[in-house]
Amino acid sequence: MYSTDTSASTNSRAQGSSALSLDLLLSNLPGTVYRCLNDPEWTMEFISAGVEKLTGYPASAFIGEHALSFASLIHPDDRSKVADDTNAAIRDRRSYQLSYRITNAAGQLRWAWEQGAAVYDERGAVVALEGFIADITVVRRADMLALEQASLLDKAHDAIFVMDMSARITYWNRGAERLYGWTAEEARGQHMPDLLCDDHGAYSEAWRQAIEEGEWSGELSQHRRDGSPMQADTRWTVVRSDPVAGVPQKILIISTDISERKSNEARIHRLAYFDALTELPNRASLLDHLRRALVGSARSRKFGALMFCDLDNFKTLNDTHGHAAGDMLLQAVARRLEHSVREADMVARLGGDEFVILVPPEEDTPEAAAHQAETVAAKIVAAMATPFQLADFMYAVSTSVGVTMISGVTDTVESALKQADTAMYQAKAAGRNTFRFFDPDMQAAWSARSELESGLRRALRNHEFMLYYQPQLDGNSRVIGAEALLRWRLPSGEMLYPTEFIKAAEETSLIVDIGRWVLATACAELAGWQRNPATQHLSLSVNVSARQFVEPDFVAMTQEILAATGVDPHGLKFELTETLVVTDFTHTVQTMETLRRLGITFSLDDFGTGYSSLAYLRKLPLDQLKIDYSFMRDVLTDRNDASIVRSIIALGGSLGLQVIAEGVETPGQHAFLSEAGCHGFQGYLYERALSGERFTRYVASVH
Structure with a gap:
């Protein structure tokens, strides 16, 4: 008995402990556990204490004779769906999951989530429903808020999208679909710069600034799905990561299409700064560029030029053929002017038949700027000389150009315009179809140079050039x-x-024509010597300019002259300057080797005055070094000159080259050279340069 009573007591305590544990477990659940009948009222057989937190009613209110119906708490609009979903689950013998609204004791609506299943007896009849109900009001409100926000983002006119830190698109609203043409499904996962951006450099800068500063705003050149370009005003905001919520860092982008605005701005700018007829910059644009050019010149101390161009007798065209023809001519002149200047130069139309060219200040001296301006002005005058095709007739027109140098140190916008205008009227007064410089000294220098160039052309035509020959002795x-x-x-x-004239010739293409004449004349003279027993042993040195030597057809031209004159090229020697040799060493050597195979030899002229280098001397196919007369002048009184001359002679000997000195005028100089090992002489000590006939007589007299 005693043992029996003890066992019953132990079982009773165990059952009580289990009940307490179950109650504690149920009370800690985030909801309520229930067992109810499968009736319309959901009559509760059991419901845990958690129901009070959900409904505001204690669990006891749902149990007993006058129990509260749980089904009555369900919102009327949700009851039929709850019943239908429950019955369908029972019929299919599966569990059910329900979401619905209830009205709590305080009259507030709460959202409930329920999961349950039917309990069947051995015959398969439903005896009860068991399950769990939780309050999901907070979660449901968050979902509703997210849905509302997503709906608002979709309704936004702007394109709104999000990309991760790999620039992959993770969100794409309806505005983005409308703006760019890709659906959200197509855009998600795409690499944003590859999908949208035309200027990847601008994109990279936007990315850098956004990461460093947390945001960026600006304009980007982008394109739509159909390939059409667009300008977008965009704002990037870095959304920092939230480790607690598990949200990684991303970038939110709001993009607005401003293509139409930019187009309108460009149209307004064009109307404000460009001439509608010729599409050239107008007066306002010119003044702005001129002002900025002068400001830059004041800092850099560089020089430029301003030119006024006025069409001669333009009014005659308007009077005889009408303003439509005049407009056509102005348009054609504008295009021809643009093709006559450099890319850096600006062509503008002031109005009427007046055009202006701005040569930006880029030269270090006024003389260099004047030379550049002269080149441009001459091209303009020449270009205008060709008649214009206007509709069904040709029309010839000339232009008068006024040129003034500009410097930010001395000039203003107003003074520069006035000076160029004055110079233009000087050009008209000089007979039109020409150009004039405003500066009197510069105008005089240009006139002298222009006259010299004209004289050189005349000299070629009229055979005013001649060759003289200065003897060289051993x-x-x-x-x-x-x-x-x-x-x-x-x-x-x-x-x-x-x-007195070679420098001017070298600055133009005239030196090439003059050089051709010199070579042809010299070869003809040498061929005559070679037919004369008294002079057939002589060589003839011909100076070749750098401009002539680098001409693509120089070798072919030389071969033509050799063939035409019948001269033996082994008696011909080309004198080249050090400056030419180092300018394009590889090309020079190739040309020299080609000519040397023809029999022509080479002398390095004015040696020691330029870029003397043993490295290039050893690689050049030279036969002779020529000591410049500038060293010979003071060789007997200047230690440096004497040392240089001795070094040149020694260098020539070590390289196996002949050495000849020019400018030898005294017996003392001759003696110095002989003692130093130089045995080639040229200078007034022996004879001045002579005409061909007198040279032949001189050779005969010496021999």
Whole structure:
């Protein structure tokens, strides 16, 4: 008995402990556990204490004879669906999940989520429903808020999208679909810059600034799905990561299409700063560019130019053919002017038939700027000389150009315009179809140079050039050759030396034509010597300018002259300057090797005055070094000159090259050279340059 009573007592305590544990477990659940009948009222057989937190009613209110019907708490609009979903689950013998609204004891609506299942007896009849009900009001409100926000974002006119830190798109609203043309499904996962951006450099800068500063706003060039371009005003905001919520860092982008606005702005800008007829910059644009050019010039101390161009007799065209023809001419002139200037130069239309060219300040000296301006002005005058095709007739027109130098240090916008205008009227007064400089000194210099160039062209046409030959002697005072020297005899009889005109010729293409004449004349003279037993041993040195030597057809031209004159090229020597050699060393060597195979030899002229280098001397196919007369002048009194001359002679000997000195004028200089090992001489000590006939007589007299 005793043992029996003890066992019953132990079982009773165990059952009580289990009940307490179950109650504690149920009370800690975030909801309520229930068992109810399968009737319309959901009559409760059991419901845990958690129901009070959900409904505001204690669990006891749902149990007993006058129990509260749980079904009565369900919102009327949700009851039929709850019943239908429950019955369908029972019929299919599966569990059910329900979401519905209830009205709590305080009259407030709460959202409930329920999961349950039917309990069947051995015959398969439903005896009860068991399940769990939780309050999901907070979650439901968050979902509703998210849905509302998503709906608002979709209704936004702007494109709104999100990309992750790999620039992959993770969200894409309806506005983005409308703006860009890709659906959200198509856009998600795409690499944003590859999908949208035209300027990846601008995109990279936007990305950098957004990451560094947390946001960025600006304009980006983008394109739509159909490939059409667009300008977008965009704002990027970095949404920082939330480790607690498990949300990674992303970038929110709001993009607005401003293509139409930009187009309108461009149209307004064009109307304000461009001439409608010619599409050239107008007066306002010119003044702005001129002002900025002068400001920049004041800082850099560089020089530029301003030109006024006025069409000569433009009014005649308007009077005879009408304003439509005049407009056509102005448009054609505008295009021709644009093709006559450099890319950096600005062509503008002031109005009527007046055009202006701004040559930006880029030159270090007024002289260099004047030279550049002269080139442009000459091209303009020449370009205008060709008649214009206007509809069904040709029309010839010329232009008068006024040029003034500009510097931000001395000039203003107003003074520059006035000076260019004044110079333009000077050009008209000079006979039109020409250009004039405003500065009197510069105008005089240009006039002198222009006259010189015209004279050089006349000299070529009228055979005013002639060659003189200065003898070259060896150590035994025997004539071994000569150097051909150019002279220009003016119609007045005055004789000009190369120092007075070669520089002007070298600055134009005239030096090429003059050089061709010199070579042809020299070869003809040499061929004559080679037919004369007294002079057939002589060589003839011809100076070749850098401009002529680099001409693509120089070798072919030389071969033509050799063939035409019948000269033996082994007696011909080309004198090249050090400056030419180092300008394009590889090309120079190739050309020299080609000519050397023809039999022509080479002398390095004015050696020691330029970029003397043993490295290039060893690679050049040279035969002779020529000591410049500038070293010979003071060789007996200046230690440096004497040392240089000795070094040149020694260098020539070490390289196996002949050495000849020019400018030898005294016996003392001759003696110095002989003692130093130089045995080639040229200078007034022996003879000045002579005409061909006198040179032949001189050779005969010496021998």
